Amino acid sequence: MHAVHTARARACTADARIIDTQDDYPEYTGPLSLDELIIEVERRRDEFDAVSHVPRDMIAKMKRAGIFRASTPKRFGGDALPPPQFLAMLERIAIVDGSTAWVAAFGSANTYLASLPVETQARLYASGPDQVFAGGLYPLQPAERAPGGYLVSGQWRFASGCKGADWIGVGIGGAPGKLGDANAGKPFTAVFPASEVEIVDNWNVVGMQGTGSHDLRLKNKFVDEQWTFVRGGVPLIDEPLYRYPAVAYQAQVHAAVNLGLARAALDLLAGMSGVTKTTTGAPRLADRAYYRSDLAQAEANLRSARAFFFESAQTSWRTIMAGDPVSPSEANLLRLSATHAAHTCAEVVMQAYKLAGIGAIYRESRMQRMVRDSIVVTQHAFLGEGTYDASGALFVGIAPVTPYP
Secondary structure, three states: OHHHHHHHHHHHOOOOOEEOOOOOOOOOOOOEEHHHHHHHHHHHHHHHHHHOOOOHHHHHHHHHOOHHHOOOOHHHOOOOOOHHHHHHHHHHHHHHOHHHHHHHHHHHOHHHHOOOOHHHHHHHOOOOOOOOEEEEEEEEEOEEEEOOEEEEEEEEEEEOOHHHOOEEEEEEOOOOOOOOHHHOOOOEEEEEEHHHOEEEOOOOOOOOHHHOOEEEEEEEEEEEHHHEEEOOOOOOOOOHHHHOOHHHHHHHHHHHHHHHHHHHHHHHHHHOOOOOOOOOOOOOHHHOHHHHHHHHHHHHHHHHHHHHHHHHHHHHHHHHHOOOOOOHHHHHHHHHHHHHHHHHHHHHHHHHHHHHOHHHHOOOOHHHHHHHHHHHHOOOHHHOOHHHHHHHHHHOOOOOOOOOO
């Protein structure tokens, strides 16, 4: 199936780029193409699921492929890629493994760090542009004021990719002068070197096991005020990428995982169609009308969701490159298309699972893992059903009940 997956991936996205890097990991030996990275991910995805995280040697290879400089400012040696280009990269990775794509999605998280003081960012990128930022922001924990900063204590959940991170952010209570009407509902975030944060190894879930989304813990840890920012707050870097709506971008990078999973599920299903013998001796799948019809409908649903998803991203990026701000209506479409893609593609994966028959229930079948991974994507806070209500509110000209988009 590797050949099928790779062919499909190349057909629906731009050619892979070979990106140079300045990786400070000892495993770094030179640039790695996205094609080479994907082959390695496919070979090791069962390992990631078994150990409940993407190991640091693979994170190093992802750095070599340019994943974690994708949202690093150009002034610090990064690529600051256009979002549509990075989303296409994630989609390709997700075709071979959802968990790895989810961790790779945090190659976009440095857009958040653009809200740190510029001097702080210079220190953060001093060792190179390939910095991995992970975070566990909730539940927000109170922070005690201290001279020049805060004392931080507490435990936070869902820190995806934390075991491979260089820097970790945690959510703390609001600080004077930091939060106001413009930042309502946006968490105040403290950034620490990953080595200073305890990881509570407790990630045990039905899907996305390889993301390593463990809890984080700190006790009376001091953070200088210069290492705090409002997530989704005003960026202090004047480059096009940082004018793209940060929260909407995070919704998109996670939704892109389901685009890849749905593509993989339909490819896998199509590959089952020509079997000459089934468990019960019934006709092969390709000879069944319902199979052919449902496969075609699932393909149409995936392609429609994907078209809306990338059209919205490309429209907003063109707006930015023309020198204009992304309008609320455009930002609304970014969020709506991301949520629609996440849920539609989860339905496509489930439809593929049903059509695949009894063989899909076995652990050695990749189909059952794709089902479990895809439903986890729909549970992300940025992709929940509430997005539809908020989006509809903007369409009719009334205020959403929650901060949006």
